[in-house]
Amino acid sequence: MEHLSFEFDGGPNAPKSGKPYSVAGVVSSSNLEVLAQPKDLGGKVRFEVNTTVAHFEDAWRAVFADFVERSQPRDVLFSINDFAAIPPVVSLRLDQAWEALA
Amino acid sequence: MSSPDKVARRKEKLDRVAKVFGPSKVIPAERTVEFLELILSPGDRVVHEGDNQKQGDFLAEKLAQVDPKKVNGLKLAVSCIGLPEHLDLFENGIAEVVDFAYAGPQGGRLAELVGNGTVKIGAVHTYVELYARYFAELRPDVACLVAIDADAEGNLYTGSNTEETPALVEATAFGGGIVVVQANKLTDNLRRVDIPGEWVDFVIESPKPFHLEALFTKDPALLDETRILMAMMAMKAIYQKYLPKVLNHGVGFNTAAIELLLPTYGEELGLKGKACTHWALNPHPTMIPAIESGFVEAIACIGGEVGMEDYVASKPDIFPLGRDGSLRSNRFYGQMAGHFADMFVGATLQIDPFGNSSTVTADRLAGFGGAPNFGAENRARRHLSEAFLRAGAEAHAGEYMPQGRKLVVQMVETFQGANNPTFVERLEAWDAMKTAGFAVPPVMIYGDDVSHIVTEEGVANLLLCRTMEEREQAVRGVAGFTPVGLKRDHAMVANLRDRGIIQRAEDLGIRKSDVSRDRLAARNIHDLVRWSGGLYNPPSRFRNW
Numbered sequence: 001m002e003h004l005s006f007e008f009d010g011g012p013n014a015p016k017s018g019k020p021y022s023v024a025g026v027v028s029s030s031n032l033e034v035l036a037q038p039k040d041l042g043g044k045v046r047f048e049v050n051t052t053v054a055h056f057e058d059a060w061r062a063v064f065a066d067f068v069e070r071s072q073p074r075d076v077l078f079s080i081n082d083f084a085a086i087p088p089v090v091s092l093r094l095d096q097a098w099e100a101l102a
Numbered sequence: 103m104s105s106p107d108k109v110a111r112r113k114e115k116l117d118r119v120a121k122v123f124g125p126s127k128v129i130p131a132e133r134t135v136e137f138l139e140l141i142l143s144p145g146d147r148v149v150h151e152g153d154n155q156k157q158g159d160f161l162a163e164k165l166a167q168v169d170p171k172k173v174n175g176l177k178l179a180v181s182c183i184g185l186p187e188h189l190d191l192f193e194n195g196i197a198e199v200v201d202f203a204y205a206g207p208q209g210g211r212l213a214e215l216v217g218n219g220t221v222k223i224g225a226v227h228t229y230v231e232l233y234a235r236y237f238a239e240l241r242p243d244v245a246c247l248v249a250i251d252a253d254a255e256g257n258l259y260t261g262s263n264t265e266e267t268p269a270l271v272e273a274t275a276f277g278g279g280i281v282v283v284q285a286n287k288l289t290d291n292l293r294r295v296d297i298p299g300e301w302v303d304f305v306i307e308s309p310k311p312f313h314l315e316a317l318f319t320k321d322p323a324l325l326d327e328t329r330i331l332m333a334m335m336a337m338k339a340i341y342q343k344y345l346p347k348v349l350n351h352g353v354g355f356n357t358a359a360i361e362l363l364l365p366t367y368g369e370e371l372g373l374k375g376k377a378c379t380h381w382a383l384n385p386h387p388t389m390i391p392a393i394e395s396g397f398v399e400a401i402a403c404i405g406g407e408v409g410m411e412d413y414v415a416s417k418p419d420i421f422p423l424g425r426d427g428s429l430r431s432n433r434f435y436g437q438m439a440g441h442f443a444d445m446f447v448g449a450t451l452q453i454d455p456f457g458n459s460s461t462v463t464a465d466r467l468a469g470f471g472g473a474p475n476f477g478a479e480n481r482a483r484r485h486l487s488e489a490f491l492r493a494g495a496e497a498h499a500g501e502y503m504p505q506g507r508k509l510v511v512q513m514v515e516t517f518q519g520a521n522n523p524t525f526v527e528r529l530e531a532w533d534a535m536k537t538a539g540f541a542v543p544p545v546m547i548y549g550d551d552v553s554h555i556v557t558e559e560g561v562a563n564l565l566l567c568r569t570m571e572e573r574e575q576a577v578r579g580v581a582g583f584t585p586v587g588l589k590r591d592h593a594m595v596a597n598l599r600d601r602g603i604i605q606r607a608e609d610l611g612i613r614k615s616d617v618s619r620d621r622l623a624a625r626n627i628h629d630l631v632r633w634s635g636g637l638y639n640p641p642s643r644f645r646n647w
Contacts, residue, residue, distance in 0.1 A: 086515075088328050088582055089327075092327060096617075
């Protein structure tokens with residue numbers, strides 16, 4: 001199990017739904033679960049990843065950077081348990097978790 | 103017309119058989135090898151019937167057992183190199199050259215045998231192209247064909263899986279060749295005659311039924327949300343926009359998702375009656391909910407599908423049924439129906455930045471099958487339809503001569519698996535070209551012919567691209583996190599998105615939280631059985647209840 005942590009400058013969109021958290025996906029073969037929580041990060045966005053597959057730090061960074069640019073969130077912590085999901089599945093789950101919280 | 107030599111050779115062979123076996127058309131199965139050695143001369147062109155569904159496995163097995171001292175240098179022609187015996191013929195020194203369309207299951211071994219010089223490839227074809235050549239320069243000397251039932255006069259019942267038999271039998275029987283058929287059963291009571299006995303020289307009752315692959319059965323349980331997302335984007339950006347009435351779907355899971363979304367999301371989009379009414383398609387089990395929901399008026403069947411017989415027989419208005427009530431498929435005609443359709447939606451293993459696609463990889467010579475005929479702009483089409491004109495208006499805007507355009511959609515996930523991107527800078531077809539000694543790379547669908555590419559990242563409309571540079575960025579712009587996608591020019595992709603050439607889910611008003619398996623009209627095989635009123639009878643390997 002590899003643990004990775006990433007932080008990005010956020011955009012203008014703070015979570016507005018009032019929900020304490022949202023979850024998307026399930027950890028099973030070739031999938032992952034994303035837990036999104038509002039958290040005061042001084043305008044930043046943080047991603048904490050537990051993954052079964054090592055050596056993909058650049059790919060994670062690219063997927064998160066794309067997500068942050070697309071959705072412009074701020075003050076959110078995304079905790080991710082990954083079971084070898086491919087990048088498009090990661091993108092889809094991040095979008096789903098964020099849509100439920102935003 | 104046959105050459106006098108060929109007519110004389112045929113007569114000489116038939117005399118030889120008559121001398122040994124007597125006048126009957128029926129040859130005992132246990133003497134098949136001896137019989138084949140009498141009708142085969144060195145260098146003969148032998149057409150073996152076998153496509154991606156049915157395979158004449160008994161005759162293939164016996165053919166591989168003939169004595170290479172008596173029979174050698176054969177030119178094998180087969181639609182699908184699907185059996186190990188097809189390649190055993192080469193290792194045993196019986197055959198030299200193969201002409202084919204598809205080599206799915208044997209693609210890896212074929213690449214190896216071509217690499218070491220054991221197999222020479224005449225050409226890789228499309229199905230229709232290969233059939234057409236049987237009537238011209240690839241006339242068969244002997245055809246080894248497949249039937250369900252035969253009678254002693256050689257009349258054949260080929261039924262649901264008639265597929266390519268009519269094309270092969272006609273090219274051979276009227277081309278001076280000899281027609282040999284393996285039948286599951288010899289009977290005096292054929293339920294109908296699909297092939298008249300006058301065209302058939304010999305029949306052999308095979309010890310067991312011929313192999314039939316349930317190729318078009320896709321389990322809805324395996325459809326994940328990325329496929330549903332892609333299907334929803336395709337339906338909104340393409341199906342709802344162009345309203346294609348006549349279409350073909352490929353064999354993959356992406357189009358299975360669309361089929362299962364027609365009764366739900368398709369209904370919401372107002373597609374019913376306006377699009378997807380006529381199909382060139384095998385009887386896909388995943389079409390049952392759409393048929394039951396009234397989306398479908400007629401389906402031209404390229405082949406049959408295992409387990410769909412009773413359901414198909416209950417829909418005489420939709421499927422081509424004989425007077426006896428069973429399906430008659432026809433691969434040649436079905437392929438042509440798809441060739442002249444409004445739209446093709448399929449998938450591939452690799453796409454390059456210009457939209458060229460191939461299923462050939464460095465270590466697998468998979469071939470093309472029917473995809474290039476279904477998935478090519480049809481320069482011979484003259485009849486008009488709404489979809490054809492709408493696509494043509496985009497593709498030929500501003501040109502002197504107004505024209506229509508076929509929709510050719512490639513629907514692919516950006517990755518085939520972890521670390522195996524679908525989008526590549528250079529197709530492995532270039533490597534296969536070298537290995538196999540081809541003059542050009544074996545491309546399945548050329549980028550020029552593709553109208554749209556759909557991935558998890560969005561839809562690229564290549565009809566609206568005016569330069570190669572725009573097309574390249576449109577492809578990169580939906581190539582996701584593959585190396586090809588990461589090399590995009592962000593400013594150009596943003597521009598293409600502003601112009602609607604690239605559309606993301608959010609541009610189409612699709613929320614990711616709406617992407618759910620709950621939208622599928624059937625979520626597993628059992629649901630399909632229920633939709634069919636119990637008439638669909640899935641093969642046992644698809645039953646888990």
